[in-house]
Amino acid sequence: MPAFKTIDDLTNIEGKRVLVRVDLNVPVSEGKVTDATRIERVAPTILELSGKGAKVILLAHFGRPKGAPVADMSLSLIVSAVNEVLGQKILFAADCIGPDAEQAVAAMKNGDVLLLENTRFHKGEEKNDADFTAALAKNGDIYVNDAFSAAHRAHASTEGLAHHLPAYAGRTMQAELEALEKGLGKxxxxxxxxxxxxxxxxxxxxxxxxxxxxxxxxxxxxxxxxxxxxxxxxxxxxxxxxxxxxxxxxxxxxxxxxxxxxxxxxxxxxxxxxxxxxxxxxxxxxxxxxxxxxxxxxxxxxxxxxxxxxxxxxxxxxxxxxxxxxxxxxxxxxxxxxxxxxxxxxxxxxxxxxxxxxxxxxxxxxxxxxxxxxxxxxxxxxxxxxxxxxxxxxxxxx
Incomplete structure (x- = not known):
């Protein structure tokens, strides 16, 4: 397995906009998250970056909306569960690109955490479309991928962004890759x-x-x-x-x-x-x-x-x-x-x-x-x- 950059390679990130791809595809029943394991897994990366004064912007998918908004696949449903796991209030934007996302990012203070709406509400996500990827990249200075579970997909938020911004593995991705290397790599x-x-x-x-x-x-x-x-x-x-x-x-x-x-x-x-x-x-x-x-x-x-x-x-x-x-x-x-x-x-x-x-x-x-x-x-x-x-x-x- 080739060497990869981790958060340890990031210096002076105070005030930087860090786009973090996370897996928040958690089970929800009657409006409540029934298993927060995936949120718990990405919490260390989010809290570490926030603690260093970065503006942490979360990108995630939820369900399979097939490129159009679907109300019961909105990430707004899991905001309270993320708040609970992180022990702090996060911000939410009603889109992951365009004016809604840009205004929410512009209003962030250092250390804030912002969750953008489901990336799969746009057809460009799963197609790894160049224009859609560029629109995502516009809101960040650095890209961190902490979603190993989505790493087998060449989507805009899992692969495309790494061609636009300096790219790093988050703590969950790092732990997964290190464990896999011990399992079958070497x-x-x-x-x-x-x-x-x-x-x-x-x-x-x-x-x-x-x-x-x-x-x-x-x-x-x-x-x-x-x-x-x-x-x-x-x-x-x-x-x-x-x-x-x-x-x-x-x-x-x-x-x-x-x-x-x-x-x-x-x-x-x-x-x-x-x-x-x-x-x-x-x-x-x-x-x-x-x-x-x-x-x-x-x-x-x-x-x-x-x-x-x-x-x-x-x-x-x-x-x-x-x-x-x-x-x-x-x-x-x-x-x-x-x-x-x-x-x-x-x-x-x-x-x-x-x-x-x-x-x-x-x-x-x-x-x-x-x-x-x-x-x-x-x-x-x-x-x-x-x-x-x-x-x-x-x-x-x-």
Whole structure:
């Protein structure tokens, strides 16, 4: 990963207008923010710049308004939540460019924080349109990107602005990039990756990239069934993409060539119905009844996974091992997550995890706080794991 400038490289910013791209795309229900995690993540950058006397101008998107104003996607809905997290009142402008934005910026005092309206209310945002980008840049002297979660998009506010103004990574972006570098960029070996979730089809690029980089790849969740079926194992009524058997076999062959151990379930927890508390039993993976489905990996498989975690110096995790949303099919994910958390806490492991289901699963296991780093970035985290260049990161390179 190329070197990038951070806020540490900024000097004498008192009175400077700093455009800060943040991710404020938070869940809102009945006019209230139900999870302020993303606001909390960007607070340190905002408060640091404000504390140094900069005029902090926040750029963000909210929902998918498709280039036109939509009342229930206005960032005005989250102003009070931002006030609460920052512990200070912020200003709000009813547009992100034009007279509304310019007047609000002109009225700012040093240390003020101003939130501009949803950038996606303009078609130019997602098109990375030159005129729209120039109109955004007009209100700033410096550009700081603190939205890793939007870094896989080459939009005006995530990529275009860096061509107009001196560009820096905010604290959240910096922490994310440093953690990812430890995870797959220049990791300490052995490196173990755990990849779970329902479908192989959504993670082909990811698996293909990982087998070339890690020492062991643990495959769990519904996607494990596709690999088992590709090897001739009858998976009964389990979720399985039989049409991807050739893809699974080619990933297994690539792993062999690269010297990557593939860890598939050796036993499974089966049930006849997909519901909480369904009657279930543990069977060897070769003995799945034709009328049953695998909803979690079994205890022997968990032991095998934990043996790999114990050997590892670096762990990268994306996706649960079973149907963790319904009990008792959360047991394997919880057991492995807690063991990884213990190893991390003991200083034996660097653990990096990300993706929506993953964050939920690790929180459910009570293990999230002890992981080295948990990415809330979703798509950007996945594209990074797939080995793709992220436009919003590439443009920050020194």
């Amino acid at each position: 990791p300490a070996h052995p490196v173990v990756a755990i990849v779970g979730g329902a479908k192989v089809s959504s993670k082909i690029d990811l698996l293909t990239n990982l087998v070339k980089k890690v020492d062991a790849l643990v495959i769990g969740g519904g996607m494990a069934n596709t690999f088992l079926a590709a090897q001739g194992i009858d998976v009964g009524k389990s979720l399985c993409e039989h049409d991807l058997a050739d893809t699974a076999r080619s990933i297994l062959a690539e792993a062999q060539t690269s010297g990557c151990s593939i860890v598939l379930p050796i036993d499974g927890v089966i049930a006849r119905e997909f519901k909480a508390g369904a009657a279930n039993e543990v069977v060897a993976i070769e003995a799945i009844p034709s009328d049953a489905m695998v909803l979690d990996v079994g205890p022997k498989s968990v032991s095998a996974v934990n043996d790999w975690i114990a050997k590892a110096q670096t762990l990268v995790w994306n996706g649960p091992l079973g149907a963790f949303e319904i009990q008792p099919f959360d047991k394997a994910t919880v057991a492995a997550a807690r063991f990884a958390a213990e190893q991390t806490k003991a200083g034996k492991l660097t653990s990096v995890a990300g993706g929506g289901d993953t964050v939920a699963a690790l929180n459910h296991a009570g293990a999230a706080d002890d992981f080295t780093y948990i990415s809330t970035a979703g798509g950007a985290f996945l594209e990074w794991m797939e080995g793709k260049e992220l436009p919003g990161v590439a443009v920050l390179s020194k």
